[in-house]
Amino acid sequence: MRSARTILIWAALAVAIGVPIAAATMSPQLAWRGPVYILAGFAGIIALGLVLVQPLLIGGYLPGLQAYRGRRAHHWIGGALVVAVVIHVAGLWVTSPPDMIDALLFASPTPFSPFGVTAMWAIFTVALLAALRRRLGLRPRTWRFVHMPLAIVIVAGSVVHCLLIEGTMETVSKVALCALVLAAAIKVMADLQVWRKRRTLRGESIARQ
Structure with missing residues (x-):
């Protein structure tokens, strides 16, 4: 039964x-x-797929990748996400430098550009902080306090950026992928919040005893 469920989830x-x-x-x-x-373009599509994987990993929803393995995979997928975004941006820069300069300066007339650029800088910020986390002495609670808002910006910016682009992606599958990204992010944030509340209440109960 477990193996069938595992295969179904990964499929x-x-x-x-x-x-x-x-x-x-x-x-x-x-x-x-x-x-x-x-x-x-395809690097951008892959990046959106990786944005879907990230909350699934941190929430422990993928069989075989819970707890420590899930966190390690989350770090590696985060690195792959950075690479995909760099390829996406670099490729667009090569094909049209003026358009990319306008996008990076938030001066582009295209409505999808600012959302993509904002998500990009949020991804780079998270990656940089993750790399320097030990040197900066960021405690788990502080890291969550910084990481969570940035994760929200990444998800929201990436989804809006993708939905507003009329490009090579097929509409129905694009909308479905974006909906899954949002659902996964909302699910993991809700579950983590409930878990923290339970842990706080349990700690208060033990303290009273």
């Missing part, structure tokens, strides 16, 4: 990420795009 995750990527490969818009632009 569902593979479908959630793989279907939008597969659908994008069949987009007619690819015929007018160069290889660098295509690479940048």
Whole structure:
């Protein structure tokens, strides 16, 4: 029973990420795009898929990757997310530097640009703080206090950025992936909040005894 549930969960995750990527490969818009632009676009799609994986890992929802393994995988996936975003931005820079300069300066006329750039800087900030966490002496509670708002910015910015772009991604699979990203983020934040409340109440009960 457990093995069937494990296979089902991992298969569902593979479908959630793989279907939008597969659908994008069949987009007619690819015929007018160069290889660098295509690479940048797919790096963006992969990055969104990794944003889905992150809350699933930290919440312990993926079989075989709970507790310590889940946290370690969360760190590695975070690094992969940074790489995907760098490839996405670098590729777009190569194909159109003026547009990327406008986007980075929040001067782009396209409505999706500021959301993507904001999410990008939030991702870089989290990665930098994670790398310097021990040197900065960030305690778990402080780290959560800093990480949680940035995670919300990453999820919200990435989803809005993706939904507003009319590009190679197929609409239905794109919306479904974005909905799953939001649902996973909301689920893990709610569960962690409930867990902390239970732990606080348990601590208060023990203290009273």
